[in-house]
Amino acid sequence: MKPIEVDKLTKTFRGKRGRRIEALKELSLGVADGEVLGFLGPNGAGKSTTIKTLVGQIRPTSGKAMLFGELAGSTEARKRIGYLPENPAFYDFLTAREYLDLVGQTFGMDSAAICRESDRVLEIMALTEAAERSIRGYSKGMVQRLGLAQTLLHDPDLYILDEPMSGLDPVGRALVRDLILDLKLRGKTVFFSTHVIADVEAVCDRVAIIAQGELRAENAVSDIIAEGIEGYRVRLEQPPPPELQEYLDGELAVKTGDLYVPRHHFNAFMQQVDQAGCAIHLIEPRRKSLEDFFLKTIS
Ligand SMILES: Nc1ncnc2c1ncn2[C@@H]1O[C@H](COP(=O)(O)OP(=O)(O)OP(=O)(O)O)[C@@H](O)[C@H]1O
Ligand SMILES: [Mg+2]
Secondary structure (H helix, E strand, C coil): CCCEEEEEEEEEEECHHHCEEEEEEEEEEEECCCCEEEEECCCCCCHHHHHHHHCCCCCCCEEEEEECCEECCCHHHHHCEEEECCCCCCCCCCEHHHHHHHHHHHCCCCHHHHHHHHHHHHHHCCCCCCCCCEHHHCCHHHHHHHHHHHHHCCCCCEEEEECCCCCCCHHHHHHHHHHHHHHHHCCCEEEEEECCHHHHHHHCCEEEEEECCEEEEEEEHHHHHHCCEEEEEEEECCCCCHHHHHHECCCCHHHHCCEEEEHHHHHHHHHHHHHCCCCEEEEEEEECCHHHHHHHHHC
């Protein structure tokens, strides 16, 4: 059974004066065992709506989502996931340890296991020092890290994380990247939404791109990156002669003299360079990035 199977999920909200907001339109998506899938999309695309449906916080208008073959939102399905909501909020009069205690109890863990696992997850999320302080005094990043800590407590097989890196400083972001890679090494499945393309590049096997409630693309990250070299940035030893100025790389290049040569022009370009008696100072391949792919996909 696949950890996540989404089949033609549709969600229509009723807005003000009965206005219909189609947050999801027949979205279908699968996540395989042991896979890390990044869920990318602009603000308002429907990422959180998808995630809330997966964890049973909202009901779809039509279509369905299954987790390990169980209907999303059912008790069986909920037990098997670690869920980080978009803006985690806690009873802030509790300490982190007391909060984790509560989480452990809802998952039916005994007190020895809760104690042991709390130590483990507080350590992973660098919260050991703050564990006995009430959450009220936590910074935004600490609250986010506690949110992540509680997803790990019962060591589930599937992690559904809504913007896990949000609100974190570079150290915290690196911590979460390492955490996701570590979960992957342990054979866990991770589905997370994000706006940060570099994070997708760093940890994901695949990326799914959503815009206006529709799935726009689903690709292996390695395929996108390996799509290859689009062209070359070239700098000559001297300012480019008139016959090479058609290759000037944008307006700024008039000053720098940087040239951009599309891949299929490269041989012809090199002949021209030779004929003009120019010398090359630098050649650098320019690859299609995940960012280009994302922007093209959502436009
Ligand atoms: N409870 C609700 N009532 C009415 N409309 C809603 C509700 N929740 C979400 N929406 C609408 O559904 C659409 C998708 O919202 P969603 O929160 O899923 O986007 P998102 O991709 O998570 O965006 P962001 O990147 O900003 O978090 C938006 O147009 C939003 O206004
Ligand atoms: Mg969201």
